[in-house]
Amino acid sequence: MMKGEIIVLETEFFKALAHPTRLRILEKLAFGEVCVCEFIEKLDLEQSNISQHLAILRKQNIITSTKVGLKVMYRIKYPEVLNVLGLVREVLAKQLKESEELIKHLTDPFE
Amino acid sequence: MMKGEIIVLETEFFKALAHPTRLRILEKLAFGEVCVCEFIEKLDLEQSNISQHLAILRKQNIITSTKVGLKVMYRIKYPEVLNVLGLVREVLAKQLKESEELIKHLTDPFE
């Protein structure tokens, strides 16, 4: 596999995560299996839209599903993905803390 | 800050990383400061295009720049971002390894 191809894979991976609905889906899956019906109920979005977002995460091999009667249960396939989300949140937290401090210096410039 | 707002921040962060050119830029910056001229030379893309991608990473607070004479030097602002890239590569490696094994079972089904 060539370097350029890996970058494309990485890009596709990041694209799969780059949508609020898909992040919300993963957030729910962090606690365990969830059926589509529950996503519909909790996320308050159109069924077909949720199905499309699930398809994108499935295609990227981030989640898998099994059919149980009429329902389809989804779960996270590689739990490491949750670590990625956690690490991103850490970076964001650090960024926010710094801008907070900047604001503090702006409002109390002589302390 | 509300939960929904955090998700939007995360989404914006992932979007910033979801482009091959921007990943290539970060890959180069992993070794230290790089000037725009070097990106132009190494990435073989239009100057304005590179400048646009740098602007996106700047806006997301992932990189910063300083002007040195005519040149502008860029560097990674939060090195943790590199850990995110590393973790993603680990997930991809694991995914690829699994599909390799699947292929192996397909081609040598009786071993």
Added chain:
DNA sequence: TTGCCTTATTCTAATATTATAATCTTTTTT
């Protein structure tokens, strides 16, 4: 000052993503 070099910004056309609506498919229930 004038011109040149490096980078940034703006504009635009092409492409990609997204949400909704409509239409299947599959499984269960009656």
Added chain:
DNA sequence: AAAAAAGATTATAATATTAGAATAAGGCAA
């Protein structure tokens, strides 16, 4: 078998991203 339930898929209109061309801005050198 027919109807209902749960999801998936397809089509499409609206929106967002992208690359390239043209232009602008900032700093240096003659």
